[in-house]
Amino acid sequence: AQSVSQHNHHVILSEAASLELGCNYSYGGTVNLFWYVQYPGQHLQLLLKYFSGDPLVKGIKGFEAEFIKSKFSFNLRKPSVQWSDTAEYFCAVNPGSWGKFQFGAGTQVVVTP
Amino acid sequence: GAGVSQSPSNKVTEKGKDVELRCDPISGHTALYWYRQSLGQGLEFLIYFQGNSAPDKSGLPSDRFSAERTGGSVSTLTIQRTQQEDSAVYLCASSRTGPETQYFGPGTRLLVL
Numbered sequence: 480a481q482s483v484s485q486h487n488h489h490v491i492l493s494e495a496a497s498l499e500l501g502c503n504y505s506y507g508g509t510v511n512l513f514w515y516v517q518y519p520g521q522h523l524q525l526l527l528k529y530f531s532g533d534p535l536v537k538g539i540k541g542f543e544a545e546f547i548k549s550k551f552s553f554n555l556r557k558p559s560v561q562w563s564d565t566a567e568y569f570c571a572v573n574p575g576s577w578g579k580f581q582f583g584a585g586t587q588v589v590v591t592p
Numbered sequence: 593g594a595g596v597s598q599s600p601s602n603k604v605t606e607k608g609k610d611v612e613l614r615c616d617p618i619s620g621h622t623a624l625y626w627y628r629q630s631l632g633q634g635l636e637f638l639i640y641f642q643g644n645s646a647p648d649k650s651g652l653p654s655d656r657f658s659a660e661r662t663g664g665s666v667s668t669l670t671i672q673r674t675q676q677e678d679s680a681v682y683l684c685a686s687s688r689t690g691p692e693t694q695y696f697g698p699g700t701r702l703l704v705l
Contacts, residue, residue, distance in 0.1 A: 485634075511691050513693075515696075522595075522696045522697065522698055522699075523683070523685075523696040524696070525693050525694075528693060569634065569635065571635075573691045578623055578640050578642050578648070578689075578691055579637060579640055579648055579650070579651075580625065580637060580694065581637060582627070582634050582635035582636075582637070583634055584633065584634035585634045585635075
């Protein structure tokens with residue numbers, strides 16, 4: 480079955496540490512890739528997205544993600560996290576030929592001061 | 593402009609009752625999605641509407657679940673004969689067209705006693 484896997488369910492790190500969240504998918508063919516974030520008490524919002532072109536995409540708040548087609552991966556990174564990055568992060572995949580999205584299970588990130 | 597709105601924000605019901613959840617998408621958005629978010633389960637796709645096309649109902653978990661979208665705008669998700677396992681947050685999202693950035697509403701938190 481087609482799936483989206485996020486490797487870590489919970490991550491705890493200190494401010495200024497680097498963050499990398501893994502995302503792998505099993506869809507073949509063209510895909511559109513997204514990372515969404517849900518801050519405590521807030522709506523899900525888009526962090527960044529990849530449709531085509533440069534596989535290294537930059538999003539809001541200093542986040543970036545790299546699409547590696549051969550590895551079916553779209554990992555999210557931030558060089559130096561802040562306490563305000565505490566949130567749940569979701570990877571999402573859209574098979575480009577139609578509108579349905581599949582989300583990963585999410586990674587809860589806690590940044591300690 | 594206004595974002596995606598959902599009502600009610602919270603709903604407590606008794607097992608066996610029917611519930612209706614409402615979603616008002618962003619004006620002009622042709623695509624509308626319903627998801628279910630259970631604790632630790634990520635976002636589960638339920639149904640997708642795109643313009644006047646037949647909806648993609650492939651994510652509805654049982655025939656107790658149905659949804660409609662009237663006039664290409666407001667959508668209602670109906671759960672008949674609710675069960676305790678239906679307790680979750682039901683999220684609605686809209687986008688300008690199918691495989692594009694989704695804008696999420698605040699969700700309806702459903703509790704079935």
